[in-house]
Amino acid sequence: MSFLIPCPHCGERPQPEFAYGGNIGDDPPGTMLDPLSEDLYFxxxxxxxxxxxxxxxxxxxxxxxLRRDTRTNEIAESWDRVTAP
Ligand SMILES: [Zn+2]
Structure with missing residues (x-):
């Protein structure tokens, strides 16, 4: 299902322009994810x-x-990784 993602730099763009990097869970939002991390796959x-x-x-x-509702794909907020809370 495609939806629009509000990029803080480019404005609203279609989701296929983006690559999903996993949910953040308990990590601080600004933390970079190791591409081979289990977090990405599990x-x-x-x-x-x-x-x-x-x-x-x-x-x-x-x-x-992004803060996204997985049921509706509604995105409540978006930040650059550097300025994420
Ligand atoms: Zn962008």
């Missing part, structure tokens, strides 16, 4: 809001943090 299957990392691969090529 995410909690949350039904509701969660913080997630996304990479804008066909745009600004920067990491973002």
């Amino acid at each position: 995410n909690d299957n949350v039904a509701g809001e969660q913080f997630e990392r996304w990479f804008h691969r066909f745009g600004c090529e920067r990491w973002l943090v």
Whole structure:
């Protein structure tokens, strides 16, 4: 299912421009994820809001943090990874 992601640098862009980087869970939102980390492949299957990392691969090529509702794909907030709370 495609949806729009509000990139803090590029504005709203279609989801296929981005690569999913996993949910953040208990890590601080600004923490970078090891690409081989188990977190990327064994995410909690949350039904509701969660913080997630996304990479804008066909745009600004920067990491973002989103607060997304997995039931509706509604994105409540987005931050650059560097300025994420
Ligand atoms: Zn962007």
